[in-house]
Amino acid sequence: MNDRFLRACRREPVDVTPIWFMRQAGRYMPEYRAIRKRHTLLEICREPELAVQVTLQPLDRIELDAAILFSDLLLPLEPMGIPFDFIKGEGPRIEKPIRATEDVENLRRFEPRDALQHVLTTIRILSKALEDRVPLIGFAGAPFTLASYAIEGGPSSNYAKTKALMYGAPDTWHKLCDTFAVIIADYLKAQVEAGVQAVQLFDSWVGALSPDDYREFAMPHTKRILDIAGSTGVPVIHFGTSTATLLETMAEAGGDVIGADWRIPLDLAWEKIGPDKAIQGNLDPTLLLGPTDRLFAGAEEVLRRARGRPGHIFNLGHGVLPETPVENVQALARFVHGQ
């Protein structure tokens, strides 16, 4: 097995910098779009055979050092009692968003080994299929990010409803995040038991918070998950976007690897995270939409800022965009491996 990714997570020396991409399986690939013609996103997530197939698709085409489970952050919401669907061109839509204390009190804790058994089945099949190839990464959403979807009812630009509840009903907020934390920690544990060799906690939207608010409203719940995920023994990646002023506190909350986006130079991000953590990132995903000379120059700059120090995993600062040409993703992976 290619263990570059796992070695980098542990800050051990590697032959070349490992690379994988958030959303490396997805709409930018014609193979994926072909499956999406016949199945919805949720069908793919819920049907192990399809989820396995989609997870493996990019590995056949792109020089990747890890696979990431094809799934969705929101899957745990439905068994909690927050049903949702994906609306074309809009993203997720929650039927009845969380708005009041009683909505939170009515949430169900559940056993992921039952309600999300299909995910664990997918992991078991994948972990066998990938045995001689690359490690498999599992993942879940962090409490702030999940709460923002549950409260807004979908994507948001200003998180007004989320923060209004957070400031106006802090007890309800903490209860909601506590419920998420218990469920997500257990879900990640179940993923490790089923065979993932690393996990990533996505706190994608946490950069909407001030550093003080992060510490008060997000960190305690995130830390709880990261402590439990860390105790499983597999490397834990802790990721967010727009986190230039949160990185120190995110590192304090936990994770072996901290993910950073392109808004902060990688060396500066690593200084904030500290030398005892690995770092993942941080190329602007839109560079994959432009000419390769600029793409490679950007990648070279990221590698230059990592200075060959053990503990750098190359990735984008956020997911591959649907309009990305596959050839550019292929070329970028080859380029990083060639440095």
Next chain:
Amino acid sequence: MNDRFLRACRREPVDVTPIWFMRQAGRYMPEYRAIRKRHTLLEICREPELAVQVTLQPLDRIELDAAILFSDLLLPLEPMGIPFDFIKGEGPRIEKPIRATEDVENLRRFEPRDALQHVLTTIRILSKALEDRVPLIGFAGAPFTLASYAIEGGPSSNYAKTKALMYGAPDTWHKLCDTFAVIIADYLKAQVEAGVQAVQLFDSWVGALSPDDYREFAMPHTKRILDIAGSTGVPVIHFGTSTATLLETMAEAGGDVIGADWRIPLDLAWEKIGPDKAIQGNLDPTLLLGPTDRLFAGAEEVLRRARGRPGHIFNLGHGVLPETPVENVQALARFVHGQ
């Protein structure tokens, strides 16, 4: 005239910290909503009598140290040949977004004193009406932010089309931004001639860029505008959001006052900006949606971080949200003046 705001822009001592709010006139006010029942946003912008009325509305209710012209960032687009409208619940929509070099070549430079004469008339009326009250702030959009609307065709979450053009056709990008820079600089000069006593350049979405990209693609055009605006003699405010890693370079680009958002603590932002600039900000606008004890604690923290140094203008980190209770805005202004 209450000159606290102007004194703070020049880093002169003031009796109490001056305060004004981005979008202090707008949908959160019942008086404004009453007018919007009978007129579209563009009608209000284009009809001096209405724009004057709306600009003055918050001054009667809230302890404000400045008025800001009621207008819209996108007004210069139409006379350039980029018509747009506002779609309910969606924001601006550009009919034919800029996509190719020829779209940029076809843009018209125009004389703001003709095409945007109605704005200058509004300013003349306001500057008379406000003579014994508070200074009037004029404003315009910065090239990156205007280009992102012109290219995306409306609001965006990832600026994929904008950056694809920027990376893929840098000459076209620079030509577009150069056209914006010439027009916006002239427009701000015309606003000063008509009577505004300060101007704010809104680069609201520039925080989507990495520091290197900011320096290459945004800064030269912004600097050109700020140089010309600065030569008029009125204080110039340079504002953006998600700019924690851009503030040094934004300060280098120009402006007497740099606006920061809540994602960075005010003292840290001021360190990055340097002691020879004033600072504006930086409370999270969503704090106005919650209870006043938390709102006041947040405001107190902003003031504490300003440490009473001359050159702090209190504001939010972005505009007042439509769902904000007017009483909270009133209470916040009183609170800041009472410290």
